[in-house]
Amino acid sequence: VQTCALPILLACCQLADGAPSARRLVATRADTPPTIDGKLEDASWQEAAQATGFSVFTNPDQMHPQPTQGRVCFDNDNIYVFLTCHVKDMERFRSRLAQSGTDFDYWKGGVVEIFFDLNHDRKTYQQYLLHANGSSFVALPSDDVLKILNQDFMTSKSVVTEAGYDIEVAIPLAMLHLRPDTAKIWGFN
Numbered sequence: 001v002q003t004c005a006l007p008i009l010l011a012c013c014q015l016a017d018g019a020p021s022a023r024r025l026v027a028t029r030a031d032t033p034p035t036i037d038g039k040l041e042d043a044s045w046q047e048a049a050q051a052t053g054f055s056v057f058t059n060p061d062q063m064h065p066q067p068t069q070g071r072v073c074f075d076n077d078n079i080y081v082f083l084t085c086h087v088k089d090m091e092r093f094r095s096r097l098a099q100s101g102t103d104f105d106y107w108k109g110g111v112v113e114i115f116f117d118l119n120h121d122r123k124t125y126q127q128y129l130l131h132a133n134g135s136s137f138v139a140l141p142s143d144d145v146l147k148i149l150n151q152d153f154m155t156s157k158s159v160v161t162e163a164g165y166d167i168e169v170a171i172p173l174a175m176l177h178l179r180p181d182t183a184k185i186w187g188f189n
Helices: 090-100
Strands: 002-014 020-029 049-051 059-063 068-074 078-086 111-117 126-131 136-139 155-160 164-172 185-188
Touching (some): 020 049, 078 111, 111 164, 126 164
Parallel strands (some): 002 185, 020 068
Antiparallel strands (some): 002 020, 049 068, 068 078, 078 164, 111 185
C-alpha cells in the first residue's frame, strides 16, 4: 500500500478529551479496487485509512453514543468510502427502514452524509447522502455547471447487520471536478 496522489482529507471528528478537532486522514491508494458489496473483506479496506471518534451532529462537544467507523481509499478512477454505523435500537431501526421502502427518505432508516470540500473554503462543498436502504441523493454547489454528474454515476451498496448497517460507495473522481488548482488538502466530513 502506498499513499500518494490523492490529497490529504481533513476529517472533522472528536478527540477522546471531548474537544472537536480537524484531523488529517491520508487516503491510501488501493492496488486492487474494493468490490462494492457492503463487506469489509477486501484487502484495500484492511489497509485503508480509518476515521473514528465522531461527535453528535447537534452537539459537537459530545461523542456520539453509537459509534461510526469510516475508511477511505482511492485508485485512478474513484474514491472509495466504507462506513460502519452502529445502531442502539435495531428493532426500531429495522421498522423505520422498512417504512422507507426503496425511496430516499432522510427521516426513515439510516442516512450517512459525506461532504467533500475540495477547495477547502467551506463554500463549494459537495454532499453525498447514502441511505441504509440503498438509495442516495447528491447535493452539488449551486454554481456547478456539470449537474449531469449525479448519483447515477456512483456505485454503492448498503448492508444491514446485527449491530447496525454498513455502506460502501465508489465515487468517480470525475464527479469531484478536480482541476489543477484544486486544493492539496480537502475538507472531508
